[in-house]
Structure formats: C-alpha cells, structure tokens
Amino acid sequence: MKLLTHNFLSSRFLKNVATGYPLLLRVNEKELREVEFDQDFVQNIMPKVDYNCLVSTLMAIGEQGALPNELPENWRENEELLKELHRVLVKIEVIVGELECPESGRVFPIKDGIPNMLCQEDEC
Amino acid sequence: MNKRDRPERVLPPDLYYNEEEAAKYTMNSHIVSIQTDMSERAVELLVLPEDKTCMLLDIGCGSGISGSVISSSGHQWIGLDISRPMLMLCKDDEDFEGDLIHKDMGTGLPFRPGVFDGCISISAIQWLCHANTSSEIPSRRLHRFFQSLYSCLSRGARAVFQFYPEDDRQTEMIMSMAQKAGFDGGLVVDYPHSAKAKKIYLVLMTGGMQKLPSALTGEEVDEKRQAECTQRRNFVVDRKQNKRAAKGSKAWITQKVEAAKKRGRDFTESKYSGRKRKARF
C-alpha cells in the first residue's frame, strides 16, 4: 500500500463512525519501490492530498525526511520538494502493518501490501 | 447463459474466485481479450481530460486486467476486490502500477470524499444483486455502495459499469439504487442486435446530467448513428462519428489487426508494455 492510498482511506463505512480519518498507520515491514519521477502527476494529485495527514503519518512511521510541516506556497515550482513528495506518496510501499480507525479503534491488517478492510454486514 | 450456470448463483464471490478459479480466469486468453476490450470502452466512456493523469477507482478489479488498461491509458488506479486470490494475481503482472484493497463493495467504500476522478467496474456489479447470507439485503447493499461511491468521486466525475444483468428486474434495481444515491445517467448498449457482441454499460454522472455517450451499433460507420439507449429517463443522444466497426465484420478484424500492430509497436517503446505475466505453474 502506498501512502497516497492511505491518504485517501477512511473508515467512515463503519456504523457510528463520523469521518474515520485519518486512519492510524503502523508499519512492520516496508519497501522503497523504484518508480520514475512524474512531476505532472505530483502536481495534479497534491490538491487532493491531505497534507497534515501525510506529515503526521510520515512522522509516525519515521519517514518525514525533508518534508516541511506546512506546504510552502511555491510548492509547484520547487523540484526538490516535488521529488520528495513523489518519494513519500508512491515509492514507499507498506508491506505488513495495520490501520486503525481513529474513532472506533477497529483494526484492519495489512498483509502482502494489501489492506484488509472487510467487515461484517452488521458493522456497517 | 442458463441462469443456473451464472457464477453468482454458484457461490459467493470470495469463494467462487478461489486460487484455482482466479488463475484459470487470468490465464484464459479469450477472457483477457474480452475484458480488455470492455475496459477500454469503459475508460473511453469516462471522457477524461486528455492532458491529465487521473486517479481512478476500479471496483471488482480482480486480477488486474481492467487495471492494466487504465495504466496503459496513462492514468493511476486503486483497485478493490473481495477475492484475495484475485488481488494476489495483480501483483504477478510485471507492469502492475496500481494499489489494492481487499473489500466487499456492498459494505461501502473506504474513502474520504472527492478523491477520485472516475471509476470503472468491469463484470462485477451484478454480484451485488445476490444475497449470500441471511443478513445481506441486495437493495440495501447496492444503495450503500452507490452512496459511498457518489461521495468519493470528485464533482463532475463519472462511473462506468459494464455488467451482465440476469434479467430486466436486476437492471432496474441497480439503476434505481444509483439514482437514489444521487447519480444521473443511463445505459449505453453496444451492439444491441448481436447476441454475442452485445455489451451493457451503466454510465453514471455526478454534478448534473450531461449528454449520454453514443452506443456502438456496428452499422452506419460513416453516418450519424442510431441511439440505442435503454433508460429510465429520455436521453437525447447525439452520435459522434465513431470509427468502430461491427464485431466480427471484415472491417472490425482489420481494425483489430491494425490496433494490435500499433499496440505491439507502442509497447516496445513505451514504459507501459503489454501484459507480461510472470509464468506460473
């Protein structure tokens, strides 16, 4: 699972959960994948990324690296920054770990890089 | 197909697509070619902006046949499926570029609002018309699914479902639940007069009704095509000239051959190469 996907994920499908965001991420095993830098993609996707969630998640898994706490206004022109965003959004791959709903505490395991978000019919 | 023989009637999807069936499905070149064609058509029906890499959702992504079409068209995707063996096969594709989630779509999509630029779903939604346990109520699951889909799409985005309804009642149930969730849209039926080539696409739109795309009939290649959309509302369909020929016709074969040649050439040059699967078994 890429951190970009984590940035989109929510447990709001659970009964009695209002926003279910962001999901807490715990990582037991991760990889850095080889992905060609794609500046357009990063520029396109960033408006959809919740930057606070990204930074707090990176901090929690020890990957904040060079990312500033707040996204500077000129981020679109800052190639260094775009490269770092690309690295954290699509190159870091969580292989084993878990996600936790911030409201209900429900845990979703991640195995072989695939989060298991199955739930019972009466949980949603 | 006999009703009794439909996979949905045999077993629940997570049991039907076990390791053996998932592998059989993915290794079958006839299936791969049909799924690829339908996925290409679905992406076309999304009418995505040309100069932008979009983020798409693939519902019931299976072993990644539909997803690889998304990658080849230059977009990114997240796939969701209830069968773990199917999802594991995605990773066997050397060119796999998506991301995956193990999830039953009937329990609602796990995304925050507005993140996707579009959604495709190939041969999957009809599974929601069946209850696999006494606690599953198809209409409720369909409604929950469409509501969560509506929310995670950005405004103006579309969702295209190719599906195999068992009868008109199923189509009616699927469409009424989509409408209840706030979608506009209707059916596009390609090749309606050919029992074999006929394909049904449900095209759903957020952010107001727009013109429904034209269906392919396989005839009148040069003139304005005849609308062939069954729907709940009256869609006025303007036919854009479409260069597709009837499935199986001479012109169609020529086009396929040309397209295959072109693809072969493109694939050796582009970073999205053809679907090379790691040999297994």
Ligand SMILES: C[S@@+](CC[C@H](N)C(=O)[O-])C[C@H]1O[C@@H](n2cnc3c(N)ncnc32)[C@H](O)[C@@H]1O
């Ligand atoms: C015929 S396959 C199509 C796979 C892929 N879209 C393709 O074109 O090759 C149908 C897929 O839908 C999935 N499916 C069925 N019911 C589902 C559900 N409730 N939630 C998620 N996926 C489901 C099945 O596991 C299977 O992988």
